[in-house]
Amino acid sequence: MDKPTLLGHGYYWQDLEPEQEFITFGRTITETDLINFITTTGMTEVIFTDVTHQGAMQGRVVPGALSYTLIEGLLVQGMVQATGMALLEVNKKILAPVRVGDTIHGHVRITHIRPTSKHGRAVVTSIVSVINQENVTVMTYEAKRLLAGNALHATDAN
Numbered sequence: 001m002d003k004p005t006l007l008g009h010g011y012y013w014q015d016l017e018p019e020q021e022f023i024t025f026g027r028t029i030t031e032t033d034l035i036n037f038i039t040t041t042g043m044t045e046v047i048f049t050d051v052t053h054q055g056a057m058q059g060r061v062v063p064g065a066l067s068y069t070l071i072e073g074l075l076v077q078g079m080v081q082a083t084g085m086a087l088l089e090v091n092k093k094i095l096a097p098v099r100v101g102d103t104i105h106g107h108v109r110i111t112h113i114r115p116t117s118k119h120g121r122a123v124v125t126s127i128v129s130v131i132n133q134e135n136v137t138v139m140t141y142e143a144k145r146l147l148a149g150n151a152l153h154a155t156d157a158n
Contacts, residue, residue, distance in 0.1 A: 008077065008078070008081050009081060009082055009083070010076075010078075010079050010080040010081040010082055010083035010084060010147075011079055011080070011083060011147070012083055012147065012148060012149055012150035012153070013083075013113055013115070013121070013122035013124055013147040013148070013149055014149060014150050014153040015150070016110050016113060016124060016147075017110065017113070018110055018111060018112060018113060019109065019110065019111075020109070020110045021107065021108065021109045021110075022078075022079060022106075022107075022108040023105060023106070023107050023108075024071065024074040024075060024078060024105050024106040024107075024108075025074060025078075025105065026103045026104065026105040026133070027070050027071075027074060027103065027104055027105070028101065028102070028103040029062055029066070029067070029070065029098060029099075029100055029101065029102055029103075029104065030100065030101075031060065031100050033062070033066065033070070033100075034048065034060065034062050034066065034100055037062070037063065037065075037066045037069075038063065041063075041065070043063050043065070047061060048061070048062070048063065057097045059097075059099040059100075060099050060100035060101070061097045061098065061099050062098050062099065062100060064092070064094040064098070064139060066098075067098045067104055067130055067138065067139055068092060068130070068139065068141065070104065071104065071105075071106040071128065071130050074105075074106060075106060075108065075128070079108070080145065080147065082148075083147050083148045084145055084146075084147060084148075085121065085145075085146040085147060085148055086145065086146040087143065087144075087145055088123065088144040088145060088146055089142075089143070089144040090141055090142070090143050090144075091141060091142045092139060092140070092141040093139065093140050093141065094138070094139050095137055095138055095139060095140065096132075096136055096137070096138040096139075097138070098130075098132065098138050098139075102132050102133060103132065103133040104130050104131065104132050104133075104138065105130075105131055106128050106129070106130055106131075107128070107129040107131055108126050108127070108128050109126060109127045109128075109129075110124060110125070110126050111125045111126060111127055111142075112124070112125040113125075115149075116146075119149075120148070120149030120150075120151065120153075121146055121147065121148060121149055122146075122147055122149065123144055123145070123146055123147075124144070124145050124146075124147050125142065125143070125144050125145075126142070126143050126145075127140065127141075127142050128140065128141050128142075128143060
């Protein structure tokens with residue numbers, strides 16, 4: 001019998017190509033998510049802590065950082081587990097509010113792959129769109145990650 005395949009292992013850079021796209025599972029944001037996040041980070045602004053607050057945005061809005069980290073968590077679980085070596089750069093744009101009860105998912109498009117000069121690694125650039133249950137893009141960000149290479153590929157840069 002062959003060795004079993006490890007579930008959840010991320011992609012090596014050689015498994016990716018520009019314009020390749022991925023979609024994460026959805027994640028519904030709960031009141032507990034909001035409270036745990038703002039308590040841990042110290043983001044205890046009244047917009048997040050007072051349900052009666054009458055600011056510019058109605059409802060239980062959540063910090064953009066919470067939406068971002070939830071999507072990154074889904075990406076770690078499904079795309080870069082054990083292959084992601086470093087998150088090098090992120091450029092985010094918040095486009096619409098996310099509220100408690102919203103379900104978001106990530107849509108990833110690989111835009112560029114640049115092998116490094118040693119160790120068989122590559123810098124992989126992607127555009128991630130965070131989309132809610134109404135198909136509204138609430139955030140976009142470009143991420144540059146250092147991904148490991150697969151030693152079995154002859155195309156590795158050494």
